[in-house]
Amino acid sequence: MSSPAQERRTGVQLLSAAMLLLFSGCSSMDVIMPNSINALNGTTIKIPCTFTSCYKIDPNMFVMNWTYQETLNDTEEMIMAYHKKRGMVPLRSDRFGERVMFAGNLDKNDLSITLSNVQIEDEGIYNCNVRNPPDRITGQHGIQLNVVTELPPPRDSTIAVAIGASVGGALALLILSMLVVKCLRRHRKKELISEEKMEEEEKLDAEVVAEEGNKQP
Ligand SMILES: *[C@@H]1O[C@H](CO)[C@@H](O)[C@H](O)[C@H]1NC(C)=O
Ligand SMILES: *[C@@H]1O[C@H](CO)[C@@H](O)[C@H](O)[C@H]1NC(C)=O
Ligand SMILES: *[C@@H]1O[C@H](CO)[C@@H](O)[C@H](O)[C@H]1NC(C)=O
Numbered sequence: 001m002s003s004p005a006q007e008r009r010t011g012v013q014l015l016s017a018a019m020l021l022l023f024s025g026c027s028s029m030d031v032i033m034p035n036s037i038n039a040l041n042g043t044t045i046k047i048p049c050t051f052t053s054c055y056k057i058d059p060n061m062f063v064m065n066w067t068y069q070e071t072l073n074d075t076e077e078m079i080m081a082y083h084k085k086r087g088m089v090p091l092r093s094d095r096f097g098e099r100v101m102f103a104g105n106l107d108k109n110d111l112s113i114t115l116s117n118v119q120i121e122d123e124g125i126y127n128c129n130v131r132n133p134p135d136r137i138t139g140q141h142g143i144q145l146n147v148v149t150e151l152p153p154p155r156d157s158t159i160a161v162a163i164g165a166s167v168g169g170a171l172a173l174l175i176l177s178m179l180v181v182k183c184l185r186r187h188r189k190k191e192l193i194s195e196e197k198m199e200e201e202e203k204l205d206a207e208v209v210a211e212e213g214n215k216q217p
Contacts, residue, residue: 026053026054027052027053027054028052028053028054028135028137029051029052029053029054029130029132029135029137029138029139030051030052030139031049031050031051031128031130031139031140031141032049032050032051032052032141033047033048033049033050033128033141033143034048034143035143035144036143036144036145036146037143037144037145037146038145038146038147038148039115039118039122039145039146039147039148040118040147040148040149040150040151041118041119041120041147041148041149042117042118043117043118044114044115044116044117044118045114045115045118045145046103046112046113046114047112047113047114047115047126047143047145048112048143049066049104049110049111049112049113049128049141049143050104050108050109050110050111050112051109051111051128051130051132051139052109053109053132053135053139054135055132055133055134055135057106057107057109057132058132058133059084059106060084061132061133061134062082062106062131062132062133063082063129063130063131063132063133064081064082064088064111064128064129064130064131065078065080065081065082065129066078066079066080066081066100066111066113066126066127066128066129067079067126067127067129068093068095068096068124068125068126068127069124069125069127070123070124070125071124071125072125074124076127077093077095078091079091079093079096079100079113079126080100080102080113087102087106088102088104088106088111090102095121095122096115096122099115099116099117100113100114100115101113101114101116111128111130113126115145118145118147119147120147120149122145122147123145123146123147124144124145125142125143125144125145126142126143126145127140127141127142127143128140128141128142128143
């Protein structure tokens with residue numbers, strides 16, 4: 001679960017990374033993730049992390065680890081690390097047990113993990129630390145995980161409903177105006193027809209009068 005604001009922020013980050021890529025031919029080291037996400041307790045949450053770099057991952061030199069800290073003041077506990085031969089390996093942890101899994105794709109610079117059966121105690125900062133030599137910059141970014149016990153009020157869906165309603169309203173107006181135009185046209189046609197009829201009737205009347213006139217002795 002990530003809010004539209006976070007998605008927008010990540011979008012902006014991705015866009016600026018893409019711009020950099022366009023102008024420099026490659027993108028400097030940057031770790032991209034939202035600043036915070038909310039998770040419902042008991043569910044599985046994906047904690048996203050991707051990075052940009054001028055270099056493709058060299059499996060022999062790549063260094064990355066995920067750490068957890070309850071607050072900024074607490075020490076970082078390593079929960080996942082990249083291993084030359086074994087790839088991304090979850091580390092033994094009393095807090096998380098087997099609940100942390102790699103969910104990314106190294107070919108796509110995606111280092112995301114999932115945390116299953118989220119607990120209230122899982123709240124805290126998850127850091128994505130990356131070094132991708134020969135890129136000399138170490139990328140580091142943390143995400144604040146907030147655990148909620150019930151879903152927040154569906155604000156997004158009310159917006160969707162509002163948009164739906166206004167689109168619906170606009171459509172209704174359009175249809176209404178089309179109907180009005182059609183009605184007006186039909187009305188005008190009717191008037192034309194009745195005018196023609198009236199002319200015919202007048203002609204008939206005139207003939208009748210003329211005939212009657214002829215009958216007169
Ligand atoms: C989430 O937390 C609430 C409050 O602590 C609890 O009542 C509920 O059972 C929890 N749900 C899950 C799926 O763990
Ligand atoms: C972190 O530590 C500093 C001083 O050591 C303290 O002022 C601050 O309140 C602490 N912050 C948290 C979130 O515990
Ligand atoms: C975790 O990764 C960072 C960045 O690659 C690295 O500097 C740090 O030494 C690593 N930590 C451990 C304990 O390996």
